Amino acid sequence: MIRDDHIQLTPNLPGWERLAISRRLAEEFGVPEVRVANDVRAGALAEVRSAPCGASTPACTSVWVLVLVVALTGGGRVLSGAHQAAGEIAYMNPGTAPIGAVAAGHAPLEELVGAAGLDP
Secondary structure, three states: OOOOOOEOOOOOOOOHOOOOHHHHHHOOOOOOOOOOOHHHHHHHHHHHHOOOOOOOOOOOOOEEEEOOEEEEOOOOOEEEEOOOOOHHHHOOOOOOOOOOOOOOOHHHHHHOOHHHHOOO
């Protein structure tokens, strides 16, 4: 989840939780603003802006799934949720992780079915 001054929930990218990526890119490119999104939300945004579901079709809704991230769209935009975490299913507890796993920096579902979880 990309915030103005940091990125939240980045257990697989140590140090990124302190990175103000939007601001840093804007400074580097000398522009007022750079918007940053994860891959699945950027893909869903591109889809919702294109035919036949384009932004002029507010009734069109969709769900994008890219392994462990989901993007929800509705009304011609990507829905982020109250805490900008809509679709972050990697942090769901499949029932095998301790209750405080996410608070301890773990992504339980990703650890179970992601690359590290599938590696023999």
